[in-house]
Amino acid sequence: MNSLAEILEAYKAGTLSLDTAVADLGNSLFRDLGHSTLDLDRARRNGAAEVIYGESKSSEQIVDLTAAMLEAEHNVLITRTSLEVHTALAQIAPDSIYHAQARAITCTRRPPPVASTSIAVVTAGTSDLPVAAEAAVTAEFYGNQVQLISDVGVAGIHRLLNRLPEIRDARVVVVVAGMEGALPSVVGGLVDKPVIAVPTSVGYGAAFGGVAALLGMLNSCASGVSVVNIDNGFGAGYLANMINRL
Numbered sequence: 355m356n357s358l359a360e361i362l363e364a365y366k367a368g369t370l371s372l373d374t375a376v377a378d379l380g381n382s383l384f385r386d387l388g389h390s391t392l393d394l395d396r397a398r399r400n401g402a403a404e405v406i407y408g409e410s411k412s413s414e415q416i417v418d419l420t421a422a423m424l425e426a427e428h429n430v431l432i433t434r435t436s437l438e439v440h441t442a443l444a445q446i447a448p449d450s451i452y453h454a455q456a457r458a459i460t461c462t463r464r465p466p467p468v469a470s471t472s473i474a475v476v477t478a479g480t481s482d483l484p485v486a487a488e489a490a491v492t493a494e495f496y497g498n499q500v501q502l503i504s505d506v507g508v509a510g511i512h513r514l515l516n517r518l519p520e521i522r523d524a525r526v527v528v529v530v531a532g533m534e535g536a537l538p539s540v541v542g543g544l545v546d547k548p549v550i551a552v553p554t555s556v557g558y559g560a561a562f563g564g565v566a567a568l569l570g571m572l573n574s575c576a577s578g579v580s581v582v583n584i585d586n587g588f589g590a591g592y593l594a595n596m597i598n599r600l
Contacts, residue, residue, distance in 0.1 A: 358398065385426075387418050387419065387422060390415060390419055392419055394426050397428060402592075404428075405433060406423075406430065407432075407434060408459075409433075413438060416435065416442070416443070420432070420443060420461070424447065429460075429461065429462045430459070430461040431459075433458050437452055439459065443459065443461075447461045453491045455483060455484055455487040456488040457488070460495050467497055469499065469599055471499075471525035472501055472523065473500050473501070473524055473591075473594045474524035474526070475489050475493070475501070475502050475503070475530065475594075476506060476521060476528065476530065477503070477506070477507075478506070478507030478529075478530065478532065479531070479532065480504060480505045482531060482532055483504060484587075485585050486504070486528070486530040488588050488591065489552065489590045492590075492591025493592075493594050493595050493598075496592075496595040497595075501521075503517050503520060503521065507536075508540055514540065514541070518544060521545060522544075526550065526594040526598050527545060527548070528549075528552060528590045529541050529551050529552065530552040530554060530587070531551075531554065531567060532553065532554035532561060532564060532567050533556065533561060533567060534566060534567065534570055535568065535571045538574060538579050539574040539579065542574060542577065543576045547578075548597055549580070550581075550582060550593055550597075551580065552581075552586060552587060552589075553567035553570075553571055553583075553584050553585075554567065554585055555584055563584070565584070567584070568583075
């Protein structure tokens with residue numbers, strides 16, 4: 355049994371012994387896999403299951419985590435991963451999808467309800483697309499409609515203005531930019547929706563691996579702009595989903 359309610363109902367009905375119920379309650383909260391302790395109760399507490407961060411994890415570890423999540427009837431999102439890991443998942447999750455640009459894997463067996471409102475993910479340049487794709491895949495995984503608008507940075511502001519009606523239609527706007535990170539401030543001054551700014555590590559030397567963009571976004575004079583960490587497309591997509599479903 356997977357959920358607290360199922361275990362307690364079974365114990366109440368007399369179909370589950372006290373010892374078994376106690377053991378099942380422990381297993382419903384977390385799963386000790388030796389290398390990892392999977393939080394199985396997160397969906398109940400936070401509304402979304404644990405996400406597997408794939409960076410520095412072996413294929414075997416990710417397969418173990420995925421198998422445990424699928425057994426618990428959770429949908430699976432793996433970020434910062436590779437095609438090699440997707441191949442390793444073939445036996446236990448042949449229905450999983452590898453999103454190459456986002457470097458993410460999704461396996462959705464219990465589709466979430468689709469939100470009636472949408473999220474716009476906007477990039478300053480084409481080089482920002484991998485981070486934007488991670489945000490978009492994350493938001494879509496949680497059942498959001500996503501409009502991806504690419505390469506409309508401030509060096510050619512007319513490109514942004516041309517797509518403004520689509521951006522304004524969204525309930526939340528994720529803006530992804532490297533270099534000097536100016537685009538979120540511009541978008542924040544043109545829309546009446548919350549803007550989630552994502553600095554990327556795109557840029558030459560004095561961009562300092564995204565620090566210049568991060569500081570520029572944190573100092574935005576536009577109201578309603580919040581900022582996540584450098585290259586954190588997942589964090590932006592997750593937060594956009596939460597806002598879109600309020």
